[in-house]
Amino acid sequence: MPPFEPVLLEAIGTPDSHTLESYCSRGGYAPFEKLLAEQQPTDVIELVKSSGLRGRGGAGFPTGVKWGFLPKDHPGPIYLCVNADESEPGTFNNRILMEDDPHQVIEGTMISSYATRATTAYIYLRYEYPHAWDRLQAAIDEASAAGLLGSNIKGSGFSLDIYLHRGAAAYICGEETGLIESIEGKRAWPRIKPPFPAIEGLFRKPTVVNNIETMACVAQIARRGTDWFRSIGVPADPENPRDPGSYGPKLYCLSGHVEKPGCYEAPLGITLRQLIDEYGGGVWKGRKAKAAIPGGISMGLMTEAEFDTPLDFKGPGTVGCMGLGTGAVVVIDETVSIVDFLHNSCRFFAHESCGQCTPCREGTSWNQRILERIRAGKGRLKDLEILLENGNTMGMMPGSTICGLADGAAWPIKNAINKFRDEFEETIKRTNPEGWMVTDPVPALQIVGAH
Amino acid sequence: MISHALTRLTPEMVAEIEALAPRYPDRRALVLPALHIVNKALRHVPLDAVVDVANVLGLPPAEVQDTLSFYEFFHQKKPHGTVRAFVCRSVSCALRGGEELLEKLCSQYGIQPYGTTDDGSLTIEPAECLGACDFAPCVLANDDLLKNLEPAAAAAAIEAVKVRADRRSTDGSSKAATQPREGA
Numbered sequence: 216m217p218p219f220e221p222v223l224l225e226a227i228g229t230p231d232s233h234t235l236e237s238y239c240s241r242g243g244y245a246p247f248e249k250l251l252a253e254q255q256p257t258d259v260i261e262l263v264k265s266s267g268l269r270g271r272g273g274a275g276f277p278t279g280v281k282w283g284f285l286p287k288d289h290p291g292p293i294y295l296c297v298n299a300d301e302s303e304p305g306t307f308n309n310r311i312l313m314e315d316d317p318h319q320v321i322e323g324t325m326i327s328s329y330a331t332r333a334t335t336a337y338i339y340l341r342y343e344y345p346h347a348w349d350r351l352q353a354a355i356d357e358a359s360a361a362g363l364l365g366s367n368i369k370g371s372g373f374s375l376d377i378y379l380h381r382g383a384a385a386y387i388c389g390e391e392t393g394l395i396e397s398i399e400g401k402r403a404w405p406r407i408k409p410p411f412p413a414i415e416g417l418f419r420k421p422t423v424v425n426n427i428e429t430m431a432c433v434a435q436i437a438r439r440g441t442d443w444f445r446s447i448g449v450p451a452d453p454e455n456p457r458d459p460g461s462y463g464p465k466l467y468c469l470s471g472h473v474e475k476p477g478c479y480e481a482p483l484g485i486t487l488r489q490l491i492d493e494y495g496g497g498v499w500k501g502r503k504a505k506a507a508i509p510g511g512i513s514m515g516l517m518t519e520a521e522f523d524t525p526l527d528f529k530g531p532g533t534v535g536c537m538g539l540g541t542g543a544v545v546v547i548d549e550t551v552s553i554v555d556f557l558h559n560s561c562r563f564f565a566h567e568s569c570g571q572c573t574p575c576r577e578g579t580s581w582n583q584r585i586l587e588r589i590r591a592g593k594g595r596l597k598d599l600e601i602l603l604e605n606g607n608t609m610g611m612m613p614g615s616t617i618c619g620l621a622d623g624a625a626w627p628i629k630n631a632i633n634k635f636r637d638e639f640e641e642t643i644k645r646t647n648p649e650g651w652m653v654t655d656p657v658p659a660l661q662i663v664g665a666h
Numbered sequence: 667m668i669s670h671a672l673t674r675l676t677p678e679m680v681a682e683i684e685a686l687a688p689r690y691p692d693r694r695a696l697v698l699p700a701l702h703i704v705n706k707a708l709r710h711v712p713l714d715a716v717v718d719v720a721n722v723l724g725l726p727p728a729e730v731q732d733t734l735s736f737y738e739f740f741h742q743k744k745p746h747g748t749v750r751a752f753v754c755r756s757v758s759c760a761l762r763g764g765e766e767l768l769e770k771l772c773s774q775y776g777i778q779p780y781g782t783t784d785d786g787s788l789t790i791e792p793a794e795c796l797g798a799c800d801f802a803p804c805v806l807a808n809d810d811l812l813k814n815l816e817p818a819a820a821a822a823a824i825e826a827v828k829v830r831a832d833r834r835s836t837d838g839s840s841k842a843a844t845q846p847r848e849g850a
Binding site: 335342346383469470512545560 | 695732733756760762793800
């Protein structure tokens, strides 16, 4: 296989890659001006639809189809929210795009705004990215000075303002309706859908929420065309009319126990093993891998034996993971206890549950406390059943919560216990030789004590 | 329309908030930006500042407080340190020693997680994923991302951020800063 030439990351590492001058020298903004002069917004929606681009934020929904849900002939305003609240543990590709090639993101935002007829775009940026904030703001200022933003851009009659909006360290703001509530100045409690944001979103107006990497892909599709985009990745299954395929390049984030952690661009469908060996320099310290997260912590684990699974939108689902997620691969070597891993995951979700739905608010914190008790040598085999019961009953899939955070919290539990049950049982029996078989309820005070 | 005299917000802060107003069709959307502006200046958002923000935005104070209380980010009872260090404890950092880093820093500065040193120069808080997993374990100290931080080198990196923060501070007072304990 010839080495893949990065496109989204083409400028990363070159001098002044964040500047307008660098971006224009690579052909940037010319596609936007051309679309603006020659094409109607509906043509741009068709362009993105026909590229097969699927949202890069985690859910993988086809971007052009999402735009198509906006009401026709709406008097406006229509809003575009760009989701830069990248908070899924293991994920950092948006940060790299915003810091080192912000104009690519801005151009994608401009094209998407034109397609959706949005005249205001808000980039919701997480607090933890101060450097990305500075770079994006500088890029917006440069683009404004060059007449690429503002009213009546290049005499086209199209006007657009892009504003940065800063988050305040809450994972739930990455959920699209949580993000909308947060911009509106409220607690980021996700909304019950329908109505979907395309019908009633920010300030009760039609709204599209797209990820930063999706914006970069839109910019590249406008520049290089749909044929280029569709030549990369995994084509749709002709036997399955509902399969939208996995087209285009993807920014995979590789971290954890690898020699060379980093953000690498590869065609969708590269296998986990290729990614670790060819890009990440293999598992660190010459050790063996035990498992890896394929796309952010809420996707669950792949065992070492499953590493030949392709990382496209379909692959991880075939081995019991929730999906591709954000494409953030975290490798775990053979020395790591899966109990410790799951505790880390449960603690994260207990901290980040927004508290709106009881099964999630209570479930995530009890899961964390049970894992803490197991780690403190007070575990019982019955705890595994309780964890599984919690996991099976919280979330949108069982229908007990408003948003998918609880599904993301539950999946690693179900997945880890199914795949590593022997290790859980062995750990519990070894660390609690006296009480592992007890099935009586745990006295509340004892649980509080372990916390 | 400001109906009460402001106790905590300066005219500069109000001007900064009002400068953002044209960006949003609804003044309630200014809540988070306003809280950030206050927090940057006061390093916390006390209750009377909440009332001020509500007055400036024309909202009931309870609505502003409701929003604020959701985001753990905003301290309310007392200011965080001049340096606020978020130590990542999520999976990628934890796999490369993030938890040990947090423990080491807390013990060197003699504070608990979420605590502030007596001289107010440093607050250490555990954080969920900082989005810098390629540099794990990492710390976000004010606006500086401290990358691949070995526990042994962590205090020196924090001290460097303190020096920058002192240089930036307007009062220029030379309080004796809490030094990390050697060998802790």
